[in-house]
Amino acid sequence: MFKHFNKDFPASIVVFFVAIPLCLGIALASGAPLFSGLIAGMVGGIVVGSISNSQLGVSGPAAGLAVIVLGAIQSLGSFEIFLVAVVLSGIIQIIMGALKAGIIGYYFPSSVIKGMLAGIGITIAISQIPNALGFASDMEIFSIDQGVGPAFSQLASSLHFGAILITLVAIAILLLWEKVLTGKHKIFSIVPGPLVAVAIGVIYYLVVEGPAFGIQDYQLVTVPVPDSAASFIGQFSFPNFAEIVNSEVWIVAITLAIVASLETLLSVEAIDKLDPLKRTTNTNRELYAQGAGNMISGLIGGLPVTQVIVRSSTNMQSGGRTKLSAILHGFLILISIIAIPTVLNMIPLAVLAAVLLMVGYKLAKPALFKQMFKLGKGQFLPFIITILGVVFLDLLMGIGLGLAVGIAVILINSYKNSHFLHKEGYDVNDGEYKITLAEELSFLNKGAILRELNEIPENSTVIIDVRKTRVLDYDVLEILDEFAIKAKRKNITIKLIANKGEVVNPDSFRRFFGLDVPV
Structure with a gap:
């Protein structure tokens, strides 16, 4: 497992820096304690990464589950009751693995999987616009209730030149590292470009001051900072197993198990396609791994986990070769929330936005659209419908629409084509x-x-x-x-x-x- 340590360790650092804001953001969107997102990221890396045989997949809290989690916490009445459902969902996933349900992911067309990846890439890029431009988190960027002119005027006046400068510099570093420097000297392949971009972002925050170019508090990563061992332990939550007989808990558990398993299997299929070494993941074992991860995450107060495209594709694009990268990123999350939460809180969100903008671009390259168009309507229609569904609705709706169009194309071709x-x-x-x-x-x-x-x-x-x-x-x-x-x-x-x-x-x-x- 340590054969490619020189590639896996730098990749784990990049995935770690991408995972931190995602874990926090998904917890916030889920209406859960922010610390629960970090727990899920840690468990997804260490526990799931150790059991799974997916070499490039990275697990953690998923944006696709945020709406389900938010509604479940509200309907069940407390986060502690919701944790019971998370534990039960893990047990259900283990049973699904024993029943060999991992083959479900193979029944999704390649066009839908590629559309899912591209849609996620576009969604990632759009979601990072506020951080890249330095907007306040609660600003309505596209509000034009008072007319287009005043809206653009408000938009221009709200731009933060310091954040924009950091975003542009970080993108320039990432491009320079990938396109030029990596091939020049071995040191540039050992030290990842995103790490350099983050370091420069921290230095910029410490050195530059002022309202126009200085980075403000709301433009920084926010990690809970415990002031003692007791306060650190106090951030963990535990399930209220007295509610295990509650039928609503079981409904939530079954829903989480099905949705999380589907997202995981589609991610596995997608990442296996991106793997330059073309390795194949044992999907039944992956369900075991995800089930174990959800059981442990629920027991210690974490959100449900799935294998996720963003971190997995970031891992692959950063040079990761084996699952050691995912495991190390989990340990880095654990170490960081214990030892250096203050340092993490010095990282400008604009740097992370630059990293995610690059990830989004790679997932939705114009060349991919051109390639799918050339393959004909049978491939392009499910592809583009999946993208539109993912971007304008949500991940599962997009996949469902793309799959429905794919099936419709098959039925139409079956009727028109008499080759049988x-x-x-x-x-x-x-x-x-x-x-x-x-x-x-x-x-x-x-x-x-x-x-x-x-x-x-x-x-x-x-x-x-x-x-x-x-x-x-x-x-x-x-x-x-x-x-x-x-x-x-x-x-x-x-x-x-x-x-x-x-x-x-x-x-x-x-x-x-x-x-x-x-x-």
């Missing part, structure tokens, strides 16, 4: 059609088969070859039987060629294949 029903030839003189059924036919092929059969004219001979067919759905047999009845009225002769020999005008296709069900 091959017309091998038609001799005008003897009116003979020869049709070879594919190796596998399902209900999805009913429309295409029915259309082809209905186009066969009267007084024809139809040769149906099923020698290559291994799976023949009952719905398709019903279509064939209905055609046999129509064929008698239209004076169409049916010749069925099977391994059993040739059969002329079969009375029942279902009976012939042993699938006749008496009414």
Whole structure:
């Protein structure tokens, strides 16, 4: 596991700096104590990272669960009761792993996964605009109630030149590090560019003062600072297991388990596609790992965890090679909240915004849109619909819409395309059609088969070859039987060629294949 330590350790530092504000932000959005987000980040790195065999995946609190968590805490009445649901969700995930439910993620089209990644990239970039421009967290950036002119005037007057300067300098450092310096000398591959950008941001905060260019308190990372061991321990919360018999707790637990598992499996699929070494994660083991992580996180007062795209893709793009990077980032979170919370609170949010803007750009490169467009409507439509859903609705809605469009495309193509029903030839003189059924036919092929059969004219001979067919759905047999009845009225002769020999005008296709069900 330490074979690639020289790459994993620098990557873990970058992931750590990205994870800190995300953990805090997601806890804030979830209506939970800020410290619970840091606990989840720590558990996601150390516990889940140790059990999982995902080499690039990083787990922690997920933005996709924030709305669910917020509603659950409010409906259950307290955070301590909610923690019971988190523990139970972990147990359910372990059971799902034992039942081999990890294959669910493989049934999502590549176009939807790529759309999810691109949508998350765009969402990340948009979410970082306030930090990059130095706005106050409660400012309504796009409010134009009083007209476009006054809105842009307010926008311009609210820009903070110090934050903008830090953002631009940090982006320049990141680009210079990645495009130029990394290939110049080994030291630049050991010391990560984002770490240099963070260091310069801290120095800027300490040196530069003044309202125009000096960094203000609201533009800094905010980590709880304990003043004693007792106050540190006091930040942990514990489940109220007296509520374990509450049916609402179980409903929340089941919801968390399903949604967290789905987000994890989609993230695994996406990150495995991005992995330059093309390694494959054992998804059932991943469910075990996530279940163990949620059990422990819930027991000590943390938010639910999933494998998350932002930190995982940041890990990959920062040069991480094995799961040691995720584990180390968890220990760095633990060490930082114990030893250096004051130092963390000197980091300008603008630096972290620059890092996340770069991550967002890499996930939603213009070249990706161009590539998907060239692949045709069947790939581009689910891709773009998923992006729009993720950006304007939420992660799960976007995935659902993209999947629905993908299924619709499959159904339409299945109806239009008769490649399951091959017309091998038609001799005008003897009116003979020869049709070879594919190796596998399902209900999805009913429309295409029915259309082809209905186009066969009267007084024809139809040769149906099923020698290559291994799976023949009952719905398709019903279509064939209905055609046999129509064929008698239209004076169409049916010749069925099977391994059993040739059969002329079969009375029942279902009976012939042993699938006749008496009414």
